[in-house]
Amino acid sequence: MVTRTQSEALFAEALRHIPGGVNSPVRAFRAVGGQPFFVQSAKGARVTTVDGDELIDYVGTWGPAILGHSHPKIIGAIKAAADHGTSFGIPNPSEVTMARLIKQHVPSVDKVRMCNSGTEACMSAIRLARGFTRRDKFIKFDGCYHGHADHLLVKAGSGALTFGHPDSAGVPADFAKHTLVLPFNDVDAVKASIAANAGEIAAIIIEPVPGNAGLFTPRPGYLEFLRQITADNGIVLIFDEVMTGFRLAPGGAQERFGIKPDLSCFGKIIGGGLPVGAFGGRADIMDCLAPLGPVYQAGTLSGNPLAMAAGIAALEELRAGDAYAQLEASGAALEAGLRDAAKSAGVPVTFNRCGSMFCGYFTDQPVHNLADAMHSDRARFAKYFHGMLTEGVYLAPSQFEAGFVSTAHTPADIEATARAAAKVMKTL
Numbered sequence: 001m002v003t004r005t006q007s008e009a010l011f012a013e014a015l016r017h018i019p020g021g022v023n024s025p026v027r028a029f030r031a032v033g034g035q036p037f038f039v040q041s042a043k044g045a046r047v048t049t050v051d052g053d054e055l056i057d058y059v060g061t062w063g064p065a066i067l068g069h070s071h072p073k074i075i076g077a078i079k080a081a082a083d084h085g086t087s088f089g090i091p092n093p094s095e096v097t098m099a100r101l102i103k104q105h106v107p108s109v110d111k112v113r114m115c116n117s118g119t120e121a122c123m124s125a126i127r128l129a130r131g132f133t134r135r136d137k138f139i140k141f142d143g144c145y146h147g148h149a150d151h152l153l154v155k156a157g158s159g160a161l162t163f164g165h166p167d168s169a170g171v172p173a174d175f176a177k178h179t180l181v182l183p184f185n186d187v188d189a190v191k192a193s194i195a196a197n198a199g200e201i202a203a204i205i206i207e208p209v210p211g212n213a214g215l216f217t218p219r220p221g222y223l224e225f226l227r228q229i230t231a232d233n234g235i236v237l238i239f240d241e242v243m244t245g246f247r248l249a250p251g252g253a254q255e256r257f258g259i260k261p262d263l264s265c266f267g268k269i270i271g272g273g274l275p276v277g278a279f280g281g282r283a284d285i286m287d288c289l290a291p292l293g294p295v296y297q298a299g300t301l302s303g304n305p306l307a308m309a310a311g312i313a314a315l316e317e318l319r320a321g322d323a324y325a326q327l328e329a330s331g332a333a334l335e336a337g338l339r340d341a342a343k344s345a346g347v348p349v350t351f352n353r354c355g356s357m358f359c360g361y362f363t364d365q366p367v368h369n370l371a372d373a374m375h376s377d378r379a380r381f382a383k384y385f386h387g388m389l390t391e392g393v394y395l396a397p398s399q400f401e402a403g404f405v406s407t408a409h410t411p412a413d414i415e416a417t418a419r420a421a422a423k424v425m426k427t428l
């Protein structure tokens with residue numbers, strides 16, 4: 001049972017000071033009901049709440065904790081770096097090391113610019129693509145999230161060929177009018193949109209494996225199709241690998257699927273849990289960035305020595321052993337356990353997984369895009385979420401989020417999770 005006394009008191013106070021009591025909306029548990037617990041500390045595959053409950057964590061702070069929480073190599077690197085200062089606002093050696101490491105992992109990156117969040121990375125990559133092509137329009141896909149820049153908070157227009165509409169208050173319609181929103185995995189929609197906007201589309205930005213509507217994967221040939229049609233039309237292909245980067249393979253989804261995008265966005269893992277973002281790719285595009293070129297982009301804390309030290313430690317640790325084989329094995333074991341749990345309980349669940357990213361949708365239909373995902377029974381998911389929490393397992397507090405396995409999750413953790421799921425599924 002997860003006790004809540006301290007968390008409830010903290011949340012009551014948080015509500016007085018912070019909108020919704022949280023610094024990022026998904027943390028408020030609005031999608032599953034109830035109130036969030038507060039975490040006092042985190043170690044390995046577990047978080048410990050302020051009320052002393054230990055939970056097996058499959059959120060992993062939304063992706064960064066691929067090595068588990070408080071990995072000694074990362075904590076040690078941060079402590080060592082902190083002794084030399086926290087921010088200089090002038091180049092520091094770890095920025096060069098990080099840039100070199102990203103290039104070593106991701107061959108499509110000739111040059112890379114650090115920033116402070118995935119939002120900044122994606123916003124800047126789109127501005128850069130627009131400056132490079134001198135075109136204004138760009139395509140994104142339903143269910144893909146690229147941070148909260150105005151022109152990205154846009155939902156699909158009435159038809160696949162019409163421009164998007166704001167998906168948030170405060171975003172002027174004008175800011176959405178260059179954004180085309182198409183269904184994921186739909187080749188014809190992309191062909192039609194490019195034909196209808198010939199010579200006017202600067203970029204296509206995509207999560208190669210979308211993890212912000214649960215998890216679904218590209219159909220065979222889909223990414224190859226996007227690579228070809230963008231090359232044929234002078235359109236910059238941007239892979240948003242903020243979540244998939246350095247997770248689905250050392251070189252991210254682009255390594256796993258063998259695609260070379262023009263630009264890529266990164267975040268999460270390369271900060272080792274500290275604030276970070278990065279975008280990089282073809283030198284001829286990246287060199288359009290200030291101070292070399294006319295596309296402006298900047299950041300006080302970009303390349304911050306603490307975030308660099310944490311990210312460098314994370315990347316070096318990931319390369320040191322057999323992390324990716326371990327992540328694949330743990331992901332597969334979790335998938336098998338959760339599938340068995342649903343089957344034994346007679347609960348229809350579509351389980352999607354790619355490496356160490358996963359999502360169980362409460363539907364008996366396949367899920368290949370957002371429209372499919374919307375068929376999931378969200379009330380049943382909410383009951384499952386709270387049931388698992390009671391059993392000591394913390395899943396993402398929304399049907400439309402991905403879960404993450406880390407190298408810190410042991411076979412015993414996976415087995416305990418499967419047992420909990422078997423018990424909870426019977427109550428749904």
Ligand code: KE4
Nearest residue numbers: 024026062117118119145146147212242243
């Ligand atoms: P941030 O600005 O939150 O660092 O990154 C935005 C972003 C960009 N691209 C992808 C593929 C992302 O997954 C994200 C952020 N992911 C969410 C998780 N669904 C962050 C969690 C949150 O918003 O609190």
